[in-house]
Amino acid sequence: MTIKQLSVFLENKSGRLTEVLEVLGGAGINITSLTIADTSEYGILRLIVSDAEKAFRLLKSNGFSANLTEVIALSVSHQAGSLAKVMKALSDEQLSIEYTYAFCLGDKAIAVLRTDNPSRAFEIIANRRFTVVSENDVRNI
Amino acid sequence: MIWNETFECMSREEMRRCQSRRLVDMVERVYHNVPFYRKKMQEMGVGPEDVRGVEDLPKLPFTTKQDLRDNYPYGLFAVPMSEIVRVHASSGTTGKPTVVGYTRKDLATWSEVMARTLTAAGVTRHDFVQVAYGYGLFTGGLGAHCGAEKIGASVIPISGGNTRRQLQIMHDFGSTTLACTPSYALHLAEALIESDYNRDEFKLKTGTFGAEPWTENMRREIEEKLRIKAIDIFGLSEIIGPGVSSECTCQSGLHVFEDHFVPEIIDPVTLEVLPEGADGEIVFTTVTKEGLPLLRYRTRDLTSLDYSPCRCGRTLVRMKKCFGRSDDMLIIRGVNVFPSQVETVLLEMQETSPHYIITVDRKNNLDVLELQVEVKEEFPFDRISELQKLTDRIKRTMESALQISLSVKLVETKTIARSEGKAVRVIDKRKTL
Numbered sequence: 001m002t003i004k005q006l007s008v009f010l011e012n013k014s015g016r017l018t019e020v021l022e023v024l025g026g027a028g029i030n031i032t033s034l035t036i037a038d039t040s041e042y043g044i045l046r047l048i049v050s051d052a053e054k055a056f057r058l059l060k061s062n063g064f065s066a067n068l069t070e071v072i073a074l075s076v077s078h079q080a081g082s083l084a085k086v087m088k089a090l091s092d093e094q095l096s097i098e099y100t101y102a103f104c105l106g107d108k109a110i111a112v113l114r115t116d117n118p119s120r121a122f123e124i125i126a127n128r129r130f131t132v133v134s135e136n137d138v139r140n141i
Numbered sequence: 142m143i144w145n146e147t148f149e150c151m152s153r154e155e156m157r158r159c160q161s162r163r164l165v166d167m168v169e170r171v172y173h174n175v176p177f178y179r180k181k182m183q184e185m186g187v188g189p190e191d192v193r194g195v196e197d198l199p200k201l202p203f204t205t206k207q208d209l210r211d212n213y214p215y216g217l218f219a220v221p222m223s224e225i226v227r228v229h230a231s232s233g234t235t236g237k238p239t240v241v242g243y244t245r246k247d248l249a250t251w252s253e254v255m256a257r258t259l260t261a262a263g264v265t266r267h268d269f270v271q272v273a274y275g276y277g278l279f280t281g282g283l284g285a286h287c288g289a290e291k292i293g294a295s296v297i298p299i300s301g302g303n304t305r306r307q308l309q310i311m312h313d314f315g316s317t318t319l320a321c322t323p324s325y326a327l328h329l330a331e332a333l334i335e336s337d338y339n340r341d342e343f344k345l346k347t348g349t350f351g352a353e354p355w356t357e358n359m360r361r362e363i364e365e366k367l368r369i370k371a372i373d374i375f376g377l378s379e380i381i382g383p384g385v386s387s388e389c390t391c392q393s394g395l396h397v398f399e400d401h402f403v404p405e406i407i408d409p410v411t412l413e414v415l416p417e418g419a420d421g422e423i424v425f426t427t428v429t430k431e432g433l434p435l436l437r438y439r440t441r442d443l444t445s446l447d448y449s450p451c452r453c454g455r456t457l458v459r460m461k462k463c464f465g466r467s468d469d470m471l472i473i474r475g476v477n478v479f480p481s482q483v484e485t486v487l488l489e490m491q492e493t494s495p496h497y498i499i500t501v502d503r504k505n506n507l508d509v510l511e512l513q514v515e516v517k518e519e520f521p522f523d524r525i526s527e528l529q530k531l532t533d534r535i536k537r538t539m540e541s542a543l544q545i546s547l548s549v550k551l552v553e554t555k556t557i558a559r560s561e562g563k564a565v566r567v568i569d570k571r572k573t574l
Contacts, residue, residue, distance in 0.1 A: 098524060
């Protein structure tokens with residue numbers, strides 16, 4: 001049960017991020033989480049939004065290079081050491097994680113991660129009884 | 142100093158007679174030995190009997206780089222392969238190089254015209270010539286090498302690259318003449334200034350520079366920084382390699398060795414021969430070549446011809462420094478690059494669109510090429526590792542197709558301007574022309 005993350009390829013040009021945000025804001029799309037992975041030449045903007053499909057279509061029609069990416073979102077308690085527990089469980093099973101980021105939500109925290117083996121990841125998550133966040137949960141954040 | 146006064150100082154009438162005699166012989170040879178030329182001439186209704194002298198040149202067909210490519214590799218050779226003793230090649234537009242072949246006599250001709258070139262630059266048998274042009278399929282290295290050997294100079298065949306070693310050898314071996322591309326000469330000049338070496342301990346006094354366009358400003362800079370006389374030389378592998386024309390120490394135009402390579406200036410659009418002194422594309426007919434004789438080869442280089450005698454005593458026609466190209470070819474570090482080569486490679490890749498921008502610049506006096514490529518929307522760019530792999534793959538494929546190193550920058554989809562007409566695909570920031 002993955003959720004859709006919006007990835008946008010951005011050249012390192014001033015004002016480019018603002019343009020993305022204006023397009024989304026203008027269409028009433030709310031952003032739950034935003035992160036940028038940057039290199040010297042370009043950046044990859046990664047967003048969890050209220051309506052990923054709509055945002056994707058909107059960005060493409062406005063000339064942006066956008067992808068929809070399936071990622072795993074886990075809910076953990078907002079307490080010291082809780083994210084470490086999740087990561088340890090995954091790394092103990094030799095599962096490689098391409099990237100991850102997290103954000104807080106009251107007494108909870110949501111960890112988003114991308115792996116090249118999501119089915120194995122879900123097995124581990126189920127065995128350890130971690131809480132997975134669904135697409136619907138995201139819409140209601 | 143003049144290497145061959147007989148030919149270099151001949152009267153204009155004698156030169157014309159010499160060229161005419163050689164042209165008649167050449168046309169006879171290509172008509173009978175090269176099916177490509179026979180067919181072309183028959184189509185135009187011209188036979189060898191119609192060519193009596195250089196005044197008949199306009200009756201003959203042109204030859205283009207495309208013709209060489211269509212007949213890759215040996216289709217235009219006019220002698221059996223057993224007569225070919227050397228093959229060279231230059232980079233081509235479709236991954237196929239342009240192949241040229243030399244008979245023993247052609248190699249002797251090449252040494253002769255390079256001996257004239259070096260002598261015109263003031264080089265003698267007492268000199269040490271450091272050949273820093275690349276050796277190999279590129280004609281620069283071996284061309285300069287054989288000419289220097291012919292005049293009896295001491296040749297230092299160091300080839301291109303490795304700047305520290307170039308300086309060390311130049312210093313320790315007492316090089317008096319440097320032969321390389323002008324941009325590399327400038328690079329060496331700056332490396333020398335920054336090094337711990339003292340210029341006064343060097344014996345360098347002359348440089349013969351060619352294989353790429355350069356300006357008078359660049360010449361002044363090289364002359365000041367290296368404290369030498371910088372001589373412009375011109376050539377292209379299709380004609381013979383370096384040694385087609387060269388400046389003398391008067392530095393006022395490049396003397397064409399026209400007893401071997403008969404020049405004409407044409408309008409690149411109408412293909413009409415232009416009158417003396419007019420600017421246009423220079424075309425050569427290689428009247429003495431045996432291996433690969435070419436009729437009216439279109440160089441695409443723009444220049445003009447001056448038939449007035451030079452102060453040096455040579456009567457050979459002088460061509461101006463080339464001021465441009467009549468096609469979109471770029472010369473980067475001496476290597477010919479056509480934007481269409483880039484397009485061909487991109488069209489074969491699934492992940493990119495065939496839209497690109499080439500930016501050429503000169504950093505630390507070396508040409509650098511950056512290629513901007515659009516990533517297709519479908520590309521899974523969420524993985525940065527995939528983007529890096531793609532960048533590396535484009536870079537490797539381009540470098541092997543173009544034979545030069547370059548950097549690749551991925552840009553957003555549809556950000557490179559589309560154009561119905563002639564798109565601007567090249568931004569040349571070098572101040573060479």
